[in-house]
Amino acid sequence: MKSRPKDQAVVDKCIAKLEACDAIEACIVESREMVDKAWDAMDKVLEVRSTMF
């Protein structure tokens, strides 16, 4: 691992460990929640306007 990981096998091993500890999946969940939360907040504000028409 101390060598420059241009060897795809080393890179793949690293990626596999990131998958195994759920770091990648956690990023996806976090992103989805982030967007959903912001959408809900925006939707409440814009909903008021939509009722005006």
Next chain:
Amino acid sequence: MLNQVECTDETKLRMYQIWIEALRGGHAGQGLDIHGSDHLMDAAVESGDSKPVEASVHCIHRLKTAFPARCLAQMGAIYGGGSDEEVDAIGVFFEATGLAFQIIDDVLNLRGLVKPGEKMSQALKVVGEDITEGKVTAPIAKAMSLLKTKKERQVRTRCVTFIMRKQQHTSGQWLSGWPFPLLTGVLCCRHERRRSGIS
């Protein structure tokens, strides 16, 4: 483009101000992205606390992508006659979308991105490129708290920190005047924008 917009001078000025903020935020984010977050990795490996590294990565993503997205969306909302509350709400949503986009971009760098029906060898992204470039990305930052032992965390970061340190000899020095305390992870983007002079 703004010259062709038909609106009051007051509205146009407001849009110009936001546009300039977007440019300043984007450039600051790009500069911080070049510097990277690897200087926080040793402490994360030692403690198993990923929060400072995650906050640093998120800060870079925010300034580089999310904040400009927020600004451009707000410009549209202002031109469309939105209230202050609506302009802010739309801005918050686009900022969240921009940050999520960058995090997913980090994910795709690890999982690859292929068009339907195509093989991984035809991937639109080189799988693991961030690792070979020694870049501390969102998944790597998050892994620091998910990996149970220090030994595991060291395995994960060695290749990253090794390369980054080599690169810093040439690319990191010119940024020595940047407000790096901003990257410690305890400040939110809003505070960082203020410190950087971005209102």
